[in-house]
Amino acid sequence: MSALLSGIGYERWVLDVLMILPLVGALGVALGPQLWPAVAVKKIALGVALAEFVVSMGLWWAFDPTIASMQFEVQHDWIPEWGVTYHLGIDGISLFMVLLTTFTMPLAVLSSWNYITEREGPFYSLLLVLTTGMLGVFVALDMFLFYVLWEVMLIPMYFLIGAWGGARRMYAAIKFFVYTFLGSLLMLVAILVMYYVVGRETGVYTFSYAHLVENAQYVGPWAFWLFAAFALAFAIKVPMFPFHTWLPDAHVEAPTPASVLLAGILLKMGTYGFLRFALPFFPEVALHPAVVAIVVPLAVVGIIYGALVAMVQPDFKKLIAYSSVSHLGFVMLGIWALTLQSVQGAIVIMINHGISTGALFFMAGMMYERRHTREISAFGGIARVVPAFATILTLVALSSIGLPGTNGFVGEFLVLIGSFGEYPIATAFATTGVIFAALYLLVALQKILFGKLHPDNEKMPDLSVRELFVLSPLVVCIVWIGVYPAPILHRIETSAQALVTQVRSQVSGQTQVSVPTQLPVVGNVEEGGGSGEGGGVPAATETTVSSLLPPPSSLVSPAGGSD
């Protein structure tokens, strides 16, 4: 298979095609009614999404799991004057985010089939533009490009919620937009600061990810603030407690496919951002005891808090939304524990959450289409009339609970066992999440499926063939990843190990010198001569808030960083 793929030059064009195809498709969908009035736009959209998926499937075989660095790289000049390039690439960390996106898109289109009846053209166009945006975020290797795509994907989502959403859609859409935008603007500032500082120090002004990550130590005293800006942008996206309140509103009001993409893909951009940018750029800040003391407890609080609040939600979609806060808490814990197992587990949870929570949102949508309500109490006892639906909902819920044999277990187990060595107490608290997850999902399952059948539900139709087509691939993945995740873990391993090693080596190279180097005291920063001396760093004596402010002179001081 991989020989065949290389025979057609797959690795040279795959990412370009994946990026451009949805845009062409969006154009086709927009112009479709004029050009081909006989063809329904949703069929065009489905065709494009399927083509996208088929093209991306080649990555599974063509990807070389033994290489830690980027593969399938493409690079074209974009704005040479600013050092901006169109630079894409995939490694073991982004591979499955790309596949998850292309896998989810056809299902999202299919789930909209009868649900979206108004303004179909714009709807599917936006969905396809969103695809390019999402894929781009995962494969961009240029910070400028990354930022542009990060914002690009915000706009279609804003419209999908605002135009096709529920009763409070405008409130939810604006909240989603403003909240996320606030974070991304801070990130933009951070990217620009990095660009200038690193440019000044190295003489090469470029937005290239590789260049910036290699020379990130030059930001010296700015590191804390830059990290904070990135972290806030990503934490909002994840969303980490307490930046999560946009999520329930956005989820509840969004139409089904938007909810699925929001949960399945968009949230992963936050955790992906931590893995790809925040940690490799600023390892010392990220693993500084003070930062760890904030992030890790917040992750654990998110796990438990999300689960407890999910338990009492009367609205099924809101319940799923809060469960996402809980699940993503595991991912954050895994990322911060930064062991091979915990990072692999975190990535597997990111995949799983896309599959299981995606499936839950699809099914919430199917329930809504039947009863026009999301209230859990409107259901009850429907297992008898919709056995296929009940079977799949049970399986999906079990996967979300993390039952061994389903995908959910593999991710959680790896995260927890990988994190336990680093943060035993926090991990022990996080492990209580397995109890709370069972609590909120089984309570919901019982209220929806079991008990007395309400007369209104007696005529409820079971799953249609189209709905089975939406859910079956997800069910297959739930079982497959649960039983035989080795091929996936194998493809993630090398890159994850490289990330862990890279980040850890920078931290361990510094710890003996002085931990709070990246938090310098105002006015205590000397002009360092060259970057070679690991010990030539201004040592900070205290880390009060005022001391965190970098003085202008520190812009040129090479504080911190191993060679």
Place this chain on the structure above:
Amino acid sequence: MPSTVSLIWLVVLLPFLGFLANGWLSFFRPDAKRLVSGIGVGVLVASFLVTLIVVSGLAGAAEGAPYIQTLWSWMPSGELQIGLSLQVDQLSAVMLLVVTGVGALIHVFSIGYMRDDDSYPRYFAFLNLFVFFMLLLVLGANFPVLFIGWEGVGLCSYLLIGYWYSEEANASAGKKAFIMNRIGDFGLLIAMFMIYRSTGSLNFVEVFASAPSAFVINGPTITLITLFLFLGCVGKSAQIPLYTWLPDAMAGPTPVSALIHAATMVTAGVYLIARTNVLYAMAPFSGAVVALTGAATALFAATIALKQWDIKKVLAYSTISQLGYMFMAVGMGAYAAGVFHLVTHAFFKALLFLGSGSVIYGLHHAYHQTHNEDDAQDMRNMGGLSRMMPWTTGVMWIATAAIAGAPFLSGFFSKDQILAVAFARGQDATVFYVIWALGAVAALLTAFYMTRLMLYTFHGLNRTGAEELQHLREAPWIMTAPLVVLAVGAFFGGLINLPHVLPGAGGLEHWLEPATEASAQYLAEVHLSAGLEWGLMGLATVIAAAGVFGAWRLLDSDSLVPASEAPEETGIQKILLRKYYVDELYDTYIVRPTAWLSQRVLWRIVDDGVIDGAAVNGLAKVTQFLGWVGTRFQTGNLGTYVILFVVGALWLLSATLR
């Protein structure tokens, strides 16, 4: 190792295929009951036969090392290499025989018991799936594979307790079982993490081999690990304080109670401790905790069983109590004795449950004929059934004699060995005398409540109603035949491990040696003189006789009235009937506060009020307000602009002039 042992994958696969086939039928041919029964029972019988081949291969093997078969690499991540691996050794062989053997009998019984059920294929699908997971549990060669089975049997338990899910109470009981088990599973997970951290592996063979160097005897690490493991056992095997789900689990079909909630799943905790015997032997403190918990549970549950009216509830509390004995044994390092009681209990308790199922089945049919809505499980609605159900009555008496400890029946030997070890250990530490005493009193109560059950159900005056009596008859042979086979086991089961003073002693103990010998060096030799051993057996006989005789004399089954006419109970009777109000206690102090905290505090106050209301929307309000303030200046009135301009100019001027 002979090649026949390598057939082990087939033992596991067969029930899974049965699950797939019956699951498929439940959607597409729900009325094909004969086919469903054929598949459901067929895979179990086939699995049992393959087990016999495997075990005979194991018995013929020269060396005692476990046979390990890795099916595929499951979760490989760096140095953490977890394979989907099966392990056959002497301990798993015993469990295999119990699970497939007793399991097959219960499957056969189910054909009759579930005959008129609407979703027959679903029942057999779940039952097959349960056996699959149970086999994975006892065959897992590492902790995570064991955990698949561990949680999988919990899932099937959940699905089968709530099998008749249209009743809210059944669904709730299933949920309660799952969640309480999950509390235990939390402990098991933490134990796994700690074991991995200490030994760098999760494979049984490697963990146990490196345990002597990785742990300090009675050190904090090994003590914590074993206590967390025990938390898992407490949940799964329904010990204090996580036992309350098991009585509720009786909401499931009765064969399910026999298979899952008596013979197999609930003994998984005992199996786990026997499996990790090296770890427990190195942690004597944890062992004492296990034994004491077991003894306390044995007595506590037995007192509740004294006053239950629901025939299945009596048996449920009896199961909790008997599981307590098993934990006494394994906690004291008497692993063979614990497994021995596990095996004999599987026979007599499965028999008791199926026998009660036979009664409920008969009563239910009679009620069905006469459109009676009474409770078919309440013993006050029974009485004098022996005339209509002679076979059921006969086998139930055998089981009762076995559990009560009538001499030379299976339960007599297995329970006596546990108490004998406790007594012998008492010479080293007084706490074991306490454990022995608790166990001895519980034995007295066991004989009492079992006799009570038999008297109220099968003897004395009949309370079913005259018309119902016409329709009451013995269950069909497909149900009674498995009862008879189990009765043989309950009668003669003791032969597999006779006490030391009898000829042919210690069969099971000797068989299990390869699996338990690594822990022997950490355990003190149990020594009892032959005289003392005879004496204890004599005492056990007296205790059993006292219990039976006491029930016979003290209870007056003729004065019982049907449940609907029964007066309100008072005093200690009521406390026992209401199970010491433990459920109410948990509800008041754990369940409700958690719900209140989540609903009122976390959701309404923290999330809606503070984070979203004050912080997020508050920020938005401030922004909005500032915008509003700005708009106040944009009046469109030229005069206002002029005034503002002049004021601003003056202010600037004054600022620069200063």
